[in-house]
Ligand code: FES
């Protein structure tokens with residue numbers, strides 16, 4: 001099929017959902033009460049107060065307490081990357097960390113990246129390059145791509161970088177290696193790599209930034 005495949009608005013809204021209900025609160029330190037923990041998280045620039053079981057993962061806190069279901073639960077064991085979010089601008093697997101470990105941290109989920117009406121350039125590039133099939137891994141792929149490009153811009157080498165110094169070329173091999181923590185059961189990998197490359201190249205060409213903002 002030539003060109004991007006048509007995507008209906010309902011599917012787009014499911015792929016890149018809006019934020020859920022908001023509970024705002026003043027910032028406060030973590031509080032323990034009767035086996036519960038009360039913490040404050042800033043998620044997508046909004047402060048939330050969460051009263052939760054201290055064993056709650058960050059992933060479950062986002063999905064079950066804040067109704068931010070854009071972040072997906074795949075394996076729940078740190079193996080698939082579907083749950084990737086940015087914490088203080090660094091990508092992590094949110095299933096592998098407890099919410100109480102992130103008191104006061106700033107979390108970015110796919111809901112904070114763009115909306116169906118105003119897609120982030122990386123989201124638009126995934127659509128243009130057919131970078132998904134079922135879409136289950138896509139939020140994690142996009143968050144991971146943004147974190148990965150920030151790491152690349154900061155000069156972090158990867159396992160396939162020829163030199164540990166200087167900025168390597170962002171080859172397909174570099175993108176694949178740096179995105180290897182994000183599994184796609186539909187095997188959309190070639191198109192995912194194309195989408196990330198195009199988003200990054202267009203950002204450099206048009207904005208002077210080295211990553212999509
Ligand atoms: S759900 Fe977290 S890595 Fe798979």
Ligand code: FES
Nearest residue numbers: 133135184185186
């Ligand atoms: S698009 Fe289906 S898992 Fe990646």
